[in-house]
Amino acid sequence: MNIHEYQAKEILRAHGVPVPPGEVATTAQEAQRIAAGFGGAVVVKAQVHAGGRGKAGGVKLARDAAEAKERAGAILGMKIKGLTVQKVLITPAEEIASEAYVGVIVDRASKSPVFMVSRQGGIDIEEVAASNPDAIQKLAVDARYGLLPFQAYWLATQLYDGIAQQRACARILRQLHEAFVASGASLAEINPLITTPAGELKAIDAKINIDDNELDRRPEIEALRDTSAEPESETIAREAGLTFIQLEGNIGAVVNGAGLAMATMDLIKFYGGEPANFLDIGGSSNPEKVVNALRIITGDPRVKVICFNIFGGITRCDDVANGIVEATKRIAIRVPLVIRLTGTNEEKALEILNAAGYSATTSMDEVVQRAVELANPSAGA
Amino acid sequence: MNIHEYQAKEILRAHGVPVPPGEVATTAQEAQRIAAGFGGAVVVKAQVHAGGRGKAGGVKLARDAAEAKERAGAILGMKIKGLTVQKVLITPAEEIASEAYVGVIVDRASKSPVFMVSRQGGIDIEEVAASNPDAIQKLAVDARYGLLPFQAYWLATQLYDGIAQQRACARILRQLHEAFVASGASLAEINPLITTPAGELKAIDAKINIDDNELDRRPEIEALRDTSAEPESETIAREAGLTFIQLEGNIGAVVNGAGLAMATMDLIKFYGGEPANFLDIGGSSNPEKVVNALRIITGDPRVKVICFNIFGGITRCDDVANGIVEATKRIAIRVPLVIRLTGTNEEKALEILNAAGYSATTSMDEVVQRAVELANPSAGA
Amino acid sequence: MAIFIDESTRLLVQGITGRDGSFHTRQMMDYGTNVVGGVTPGKGGQRFEGPSGKGCPIFDTVRQGVQATGANASIIYVPPAFAADAIMEAAEAGIPFIVAITEGVPVLDMTRVYPYVVEHGARLLGPNCPGLLAPGRSKVGIMPGNIALQGNVGVVSRSGTLTYEVVYQLTRADIGQSTCVGIGGDPIVGTNFIDCLAAFQADPDTRAIVMIGEIGGTDEQKAAEFIKANVSKPVVGFIAGQTAPPGRRMGHAGAIISGSAGTAAEKIQAFQDNGIQVMKRPSDVVPLIREVI
């Protein structure tokens, strides 16, 4: 789950990280009032779940409250990577002597949280990794021990030369690690961590991504979810326990398992079609999930055919068949359904479908080819 | 450091352990008022740093407030193992269906905290260990992981048969472990952990010993120290950074290092003398420590001679010599000093002592024999 | 022979009385797997009734189950909040091979579980995996038994149902499998491609290997290098997510492309560079395997 910059900063602040003050506005007037409260120059920052906000014009300096109103007015409502900006963060402008990057992610290879730090702050760490990998220092954290004080200090010595800043940075790194663990994050970064002309360290921008699997046991983090900042169909899908991603094509797909779902998209393209979505009904089968899946897909007017590709394992084919039958009773489905069902309780499923007037195949190639034909009669397989 | 039952219970309560209410009284009137507040029968329990309170008559049932007053009056002021009872805990009497023991200590052999649990609660675990060792189940906790839920549950299955009580016990064990770690304990035990006729688990008595080395970083635990519950000389010694234990003999000893101090006591006995104390001035030398050591020892009228046995390492002999000279200026020392100094800065130390009119030997046997002669002229070496 | 499991596998089922646990225990019993016991706290002493008169005792703890049955493998169906604990319980009880089916285990839990399992000398498969199937011998997991056929092709995959698809294609073409292993798609899993490839290389009953990867991470690239250096048996590979849009998470934590690392193109290139035949679609497995065996 993505959370906004202002939410990430709130978490960091709660763990002691020095984060300058900031308030969120949803209107230009509110932005003006907040800027006036701070006095002096402020930065107006779009709160949206997309990278590259700065380049897209979503981060602007304002010299005073009037300018803050103007800037906020321009940023609120703009689209960044397809997402509408509905909130801006207003924060006092800081004088910057230098910028560093500090972050921690869960790393597959070392099976541990890994800290990355760089003296090249203020730009995406991916860019630094690509252009100047030696400018990044890494350290894997053994989760059984946590980030040890000497490790934090060692990382700090890679960024700063004086003992005062090294100590301050080591403290921030330990606080960042605490925040990372306490919020169930998969990524937590401060970029930039600035040094002011007076030598103080401050977290000017922050990003925290939450491991979705942590949300059940962290209701306070789940409460940070901003459904207004994601496409509505994805919100509905998530609430129904489905993984759904909207794509550009006209072939709706309902698949169980992420790998098979991706392979189904690949096969649709292989046969000359275009998938309208990625939709994984997941491992645990429940007829209601199928109903919801069909409801979401049929909401997309571009969809010309819906292709089921179900391979039963922990998902039982009969549950899926029941879901299809149930959905056709409750939703007006105006496009053809093509169905592939194999695996656990396949025979029962076929009985259920046949009884309701549907047929099904056991071949993935066959069902996808059929879907492509129906979606686009002119294209041959 | 020892803390009282009521303090240990407060810590456990803060970690969620079900501990019945209780209040401390220092007078019989106060005990009566507290008992009246609870209503019904109460237990009056001496709060004193000694085991075997019950056998010594320090724990009594009182049917009502008037009896509580009477019981408290009898217990307050009584001596248990030489310590005067100055506080009693008043707690409602509980109906008991069964009693268990749960505890955790730091174990040398496994270099870990080790849980011990037994269905034989209400008696000292040492007695159970001696009489029926199979009645105790043990489990070492890997401190890198803490007490894992399955481990707590497994321990609980060793004590209870029903799932409800197993779950309740597992929860209590995890809370006990948290309290143990959070308070820097070397031992934490609940004995008995009772089951009420209704099936509830409650901690009726509790004991927590704190690792002295944890106190610097845990001021809130250090604040629990009850200096009125220990001999005054030991309080003074501790505040001066000395380890002091009062014994029964007439030869005062000032030694650096616990092993050498014990060996000095042993040698005093070997030569027919009786040590008046164990006194370790510790590893880091400081002339002021010597002054304080002499102040404490000369406060004991039984002492007839004071024997220094110093082997310099991290302790520097010249610091000790300076301390002796300084002490003789500030304290009237009416008994002879016999001095042994060897090791780091030994030559400087001898110069300092000689200049002040003292002599010193480098032989431990010699200095101890001399001390025994001076303390007890009739006994030959 | 097969890898990790065989006829001597004595299986304990953690979470045997749950919906998924009980269903799949019956399926495994049906397949002939020697399920020696189950674990559900509070149900110790009861008996799990399986199909055709089969069944097994239930225990409160894994330790009790191991003591009573001599179990040497465990499979976990408990909910995600308890999965980490269940894995560690199995490892501490001395179970040498642990399969965690549970989906949705927090990855930070796994950063502690993984070293714990290693320290206890156990092998973990999963979590969030379909388990494994040695056709005709033993099934430990949720793969449908009827789609597999005993034979000499080893299958290893990060995906669940996509594995079934490939196995199904092989079986329909009468190409049998030695063992089919789903390693799971989570960021931290106990057993990776390389572990399975090494086991297949050592397994005398495996003559060729099918490896099914997906976008995200660099495990397939590392596996490809490992194959070049250490695997003499022919390998056929597939990568799911060739047409996935970059930067979007595709269902499981594994399937995400961040920056330039972990794209399908990169992985396919690594396969080709290291002598691995690449399938364009799942059904290509049949002609490609026919070529090599």
Place this chain on the structure above:
Amino acid sequence: MAIFIDESTRLLVQGITGRDGSFHTRQMMDYGTNVVGGVTPGKGGQRFEGPSGKGCPIFDTVRQGVQATGANASIIYVPPAFAADAIMEAAEAGIPFIVAITEGVPVLDMTRVYPYVVEHGARLLGPNCPGLLAPGRSKVGIMPGNIALQGNVGVVSRSGTLTYEVVYQLTRADIGQSTCVGIGGDPIVGTNFIDCLAAFQADPDTRAIVMIGEIGGTDEQKAAEFIKANVSKPVVGFIAGQTAPPGRRMGHAGAIISGSAGTAAEKIQAFQDNGIQVMKRPSDVVPLIREVI
């Protein structure tokens, strides 16, 4: 030869600029120990000035110190609150032999430090120990160098100053030592009697061993059994605290008698049962060692 240290020891001093650290570094340099560097955060780049023109560079971190100097041993003089971290830092930096002098390290810290050190393949001596001295070769610790004499008796002890006493007695009688090791009296120490006994047994320069224990715990009893089974060289033993009153803590955490376990009588009995000559007082070491070598 000696155990754990010798002329090839390249020592890093953690906490080199503190009162104790700087004093004892000078003492070690004087003794001829090859002190290659020191560590004090914030003082990296400065130089530590030792006696007679000797000196060494100071580093901010152990890692930097190891990289610059190739140190293969470390000694720790930092305050107790930082000692656990300092030990772990040394282990992580690849130092194979770490001596922790610091007194007052919380025992719960050590429950995490000990496995960390083991996992990093290092040996820890201490904490709360006087270090060790290989007379005429190297001194890593705080034992006064002038009381020792090069020779063939290995000395191992849980105590600090009591060790000096015994070494002093030996030297005055012209009986030299191969290595004198103080393992420390805390409940959890990195190196125990058995480790040292095994090393002395393997050391060709050691012909007899003096072992100095004290009340509390069962380490001496275990060591006695180990000696009977594995040590062919003669061993002379002493137990301090024979007259200590039961139930009282005698200075360090180690010296406590609880219940019946860990009394001096019990330990002396274990020595006698396993063929170890027992000293009644420290000065008995001389006649007893003369008897056996």
